[in-house]
Amino acid sequence: MIGTKIMASNFANGVLILSIFFSFLSNLFFFQKKFNLSIRLFNFSSTLIIFTFLLLIYFFYSSNFSIAAVYENSHTLKPIFYKIAGTWGNHEGSLLLFIVIIAVYGSLFSILFNKAESEKFKSWVIFFQNNLFLIFLIFLITTSNPFDIIIPRPIEGLGLNPILQDPLLVIHPPFLYLGYVGFSLTLSLVLSGLVNKNLNSNWAIISWPWVMIAWVFLTIGITLGSVWAYYELGWGGYWFWDPVENASLMPWLAGTALIHSMLVLKLKNQMKSWTSLLAIITFSFSLLGTFLVRSGVLNSVHAFANDPDRGVFILMIIFIITLSSLIIHILFSEKNKPITNFFLSKESFVNLNNLFLLFFLFVVLLGTIYPIILSIFDQTISVGPVYYNTILAPFVFIFLILMSLGPLLKWSNKIKLQALYIYIFIFILCLVLSIIIIVLSNSYDLILFLGIASSLFLIFSILSEIYKGSIRIKPFYLPRLLSHMGVGIFFLSIFLNSYYSYTKDFEIKINETKNFDNLSLKFVDHSIGKIENYLEMKTKFEIRSGKEVFNLEPSVRKYFQPNQITSETSIKPTFFSNYYLAINFPDSQSIILGARYYYNYLIHGIWLGLLLIIFGGFLSVFKKRI
Amino acid sequence: MKFFLVFIISWFSIAYANEAQDRTNSITKNLRCLVCEGQSVYESNSDFAKDIKTFVSKKIKEKNTDEDIYEFLISKYGEEIILNPDFSNKFIFLWIAPILFFLIGIFFIFRRSNEIR
Numbered sequence: 001m002i003g004t005k006i007m008a009s010n011f012a013n014g015v016l017i018l019s020i021f022f023s024f025l026s027n028l029f030f031f032q033k034k035f036n037l038s039i040r041l042f043n044f045s046s047t048l049i050i051f052t053f054l055l056l057i058y059f060f061y062s063s064n065f066s067i068a069a070v071y072e073n074s075h076t077l078k079p080i081f082y083k084i085a086g087t088w089g090n091h092e093g094s095l096l097l098f099i100v101i102i103a104v105y106g107s108l109f110s111i112l113f114n115k116a117e118s119e120k121f122k123s124w125v126i127f128f129q130n131n132l133f134l135i136f137l138i139f140l141i142t143t144s145n146p147f148d149i150i151i152p153r154p155i156e157g158l159g160l161n162p163i164l165q166d167p168l169l170v171i172h173p174p175f176l177y178l179g180y181v182g183f184s185l186t187l188s189l190v191l192s193g194l195v196n197k198n199l200n201s202n203w204a205i206i207s208w209p210w211v212m213i214a215w216v217f218l219t220i221g222i223t224l225g226s227v228w229a230y231y232e233l234g235w236g237g238y239w240f241w242d243p244v245e246n247a248s249l250m251p252w253l254a255g256t257a258l259i260h261s262m263l264v265l266k267l268k269n270q271m272k273s274w275t276s277l278l279a280i281i282t283f284s285f286s287l288l289g290t291f292l293v294r295s296g297v298l299n300s301v302h303a304f305a306n307d308p309d310r311g312v313f314i315l316m317i318i319f320i321i322t323l324s325s326l327i328i329h330i331l332f333s334e335k336n337k338p339i340t341n342f343f344l345s346k347e348s349f350v351n352l353n354n355l356f357l358l359f360f361l362f363v364v365l366l367g368t369i370y371p372i373i374l375s376i377f378d379q380t381i382s383v384g385p386v387y388y389n390t391i392l393a394p395f396v397f398i399f400l401i402l403m404s405l406g407p408l409l410k411w412s413n414k415i416k417l418q419a420l421y422i423y424i425f426i427f428i429l430c431l432v433l434s435i436i437i438i439v440l441s442n443s444y445d446l447i448l449f450l451g452i453a454s455s456l457f458l459i460f461s462i463l464s465e466i467y468k469g470s471i472r473i474k475p476f477y478l479p480r481l482l483s484h485m486g487v488g489i490f491f492l493s494i495f496l497n498s499y500y501s502y503t504k505d506f507e508i509k510i511n512e513t514k515n516f517d518n519l520s521l522k523f524v525d526h527s528i529g530k531i532e533n534y535l536e537m538k539t540k541f542e543i544r545s546g547k548e549v550f551n552l553e554p555s556v557r558k559y560f561q562p563n564q565i566t567s568e569t570s571i572k573p574t575f576f577s578n579y580y581l582a583i584n585f586p587d588s589q590s591i592i593l594g595a596r597y598y599y600n601y602l603i604h605g606i607w608l609g610l611l612l613i614i615f616g617g618f619l620s621v622f623k624k625r626i
Numbered sequence: 627m628k629f630f631l632v633f634i635i636s637w638f639s640i641a642y643a644n645e646a647q648d649r650t651n652s653i654t655k656n657l658r659c660l661v662c663e664g665q666s667v668y669e670s671n672s673d674f675a676k677d678i679k680t681f682v683s684k685k686i687k688e689k690n691t692d693e694d695i696y697e698f699l700i701s702k703y704g705e706e707i708i709l710n711p712d713f714s715n716k717f718i719f720l721w722i723a724p725i726l727f728f729l730i731g732i733f734f735i736f737r738r739s740n741e742i743r
Binding site (some may be wrong): 172216235339340341342343352355358361362363366367370374379380381382384385386387391411503505546565584585594 | 648652656658663666669671705708710716717719720721724727731733736738
């Protein structure tokens with residue numbers, strides 16, 4: 001029996017090594033200009049790696065504790081669903097998933113892209129993809145092999161971090177990875193375009209769906225993480241400027257800048273060198289995100305399974321990949337004479353878009369790494385939400401206004417100012433509306449006023465565009481209209497949410513009633529029970545908020561393996577808002593319960609905005625020609 | 627009349643209690659939980675956070691100002707307990723650098739624009 005288990009591990013290791021071997025061979029044949037064979041070998045190698053991933057899933061499924069990764073991150077008491085999810089809930093498994101996704105993107109491209117005249121371009125793309133694949137595969141085998149064995153086989157596993165035992169968290173990491181690992185193909189496409197000197201509008205048309213799909217997955221991944229944080233962490237918020245959240249936001253911002261500059265490349269055959277630089281930046285930030293999460297340099301709720309030694313390795317890999325990409329960029333980038341644009345043209349506004357997005361990126365980067373840099377000089381500081389909100393807010397207002405105007409302008413041409421008069425009228429309308437909202441809700445605040453006005457302006461300018469083309473909106477514009485509308489709704493909801501939500505913290509005994517201005521909370525009932533692999537304390541509260549009366553039933557769970565407490569919030573959604581209650585685990589036998597009550601205004605608007613952004617991006621993947 | 631007086635006093639004490647609670651919250655939201663990972667004292671349920679919360683609300687009841695409380699906490703735990711950066715020297719780079727970044731970017735965009743020339 002033990003023999004077969006060890007054999008299983010040896011077998012998996014054998015397949016991994018075989019995969020490396022074929023990946024090397026693929027390089028070898030590429031240099032001998034046997035392009036077809038080289039592509040096939042890459043595909044074979046990626047099939048092998050997908051197979052090892054399935055094998056690892058099987059080991060997790062069957063609780064094979066002779067595999068170290070399974071022993072460290074699983075437990076027989078765990079439900080099957082989470083046993084399988086445990087495969088990528090740890091460093092080794094998630095790195096294997098990372099490699100699998102590099103492989104899948106590369107292979108899919110090699111299968112779906114079939115243009116006889118671009119054979120050379122295609123094989124260069126696969127060559128670069130293969131080398132990214134190889135670098136990470138070697139990293140996996142040398143520092144984080146998921147198939148390391150333990151002898152003798154332990155009887156029981158150590159368990160998965162219970163906070164990760166949530167259906168959303170099972171799908172959140174794969175989507176995130178499909179996103180930022182997806183940008184590996186973007187990098188390969190750009191490098192191949194540079195080397196073959198065909199980084200032009202045709203290149204942008206070929207690459208568009210591949211860049212967009214990665215961007216859409218990344219957006220979904222970030223959204224899922226945010227929704228999860230809202231429901232599971234019990235802090236009432238959807239974004240905490242946590243360093244790991246920032247790590248996923250940075251490649252998103254760079255990627256968003258990239259798709260806008262690709263538009264210019266696609267339509268005007270301009271911004272070639274800039275687009276390739278952005279693609280390099282985007283993938284580098286994806287890697288930096290991996291480094292920040294995996295290396296343990298961060299204090300964060302997400303930084304599970306970390307190890308400083310691996311951090312050094314990842315840092316070296318980032319350095320090598322970024323540096324070699326930049327060298328290729330410098331050597332092959334076409335030196336064209338600088339093109340000047342009219343200020344009121346789409347080109348200028350795409351430039352401005354890129355500037356703002358990179359500015360946001362710079363702020364997030366600085367806020368995330370500044371504490372790390374200062375810690376080298378033995379100074380410990382932290383950078384909290386107030387920093388980000390303060391410095392970003394004024395720029396967001398201007399960004400939203402530019403975003404409303406940009407799409408109305410013309411390519412390479414001055415627009416007649418008369419065409420914009422109607423928008424001056426709309427802008428004044430938005431100012432008036434914002435004043436009305438502010439006066440009615442009796443909250444006089446400049447930030448709130450500017451926030452509402454600028455996001456309303458974006459929403460209304462899109463509505464007017466839809467109205468003008470009312471008979472039939474060209475499918476051409478639909479993705480942009482949807483996504484930009486999503487951004488408008490997203491920011492409007494954020495501003496309103498942050499001003500009209502409130503929180504009450506209180507301590508309460510059973511049968512006690514707490515009264516606040518317009519709100520009363522009564523602690524009605526509680527019970528404690530053991531369920532699967534945790535102890536759960538359930539509670540029941542009766543809430544009276546204005547005229548509404550309803551029950552909320554938050555609970556807390558104490559997991560045994562490993563010992564950890566998680567909070568299950570209870571939320572009553574209405575059309576405009578959420579009533580949200582979370583409780584703390586009471587001290588032993590104490591009858592006083594700490595609880596947090598949140599009134600969250602317009603939180604649905606935030607989710608709706610994100611959904612529209614995602615849907616618009618998704619449509620754009622399949623947009624035939626631009 | 628007596629009833630009315632009791633009502634007023636109890637209303638004031640509730641209002642006062644709420645105000646004290648709000649102040650405690652706003653201070654603890656700006657304190658970093660030193661034993662947790664990336665949480666504020668306000669958000670955390672750790673023993674450390676509980677002690678700090680009790681300490682802050684006690685100090686507020688004793689009519690200490692926010693500055694007094696911060697000063698005491700910094701002298702005891704060091705500056706890392708403060709979560710949000712202010713405009714002091716140590717953080718000036720955090721505020722200046724992004725603005726510079728933006729201005730340089732604007733300069734390049736305007737240089738490429740026809741009408742300005």
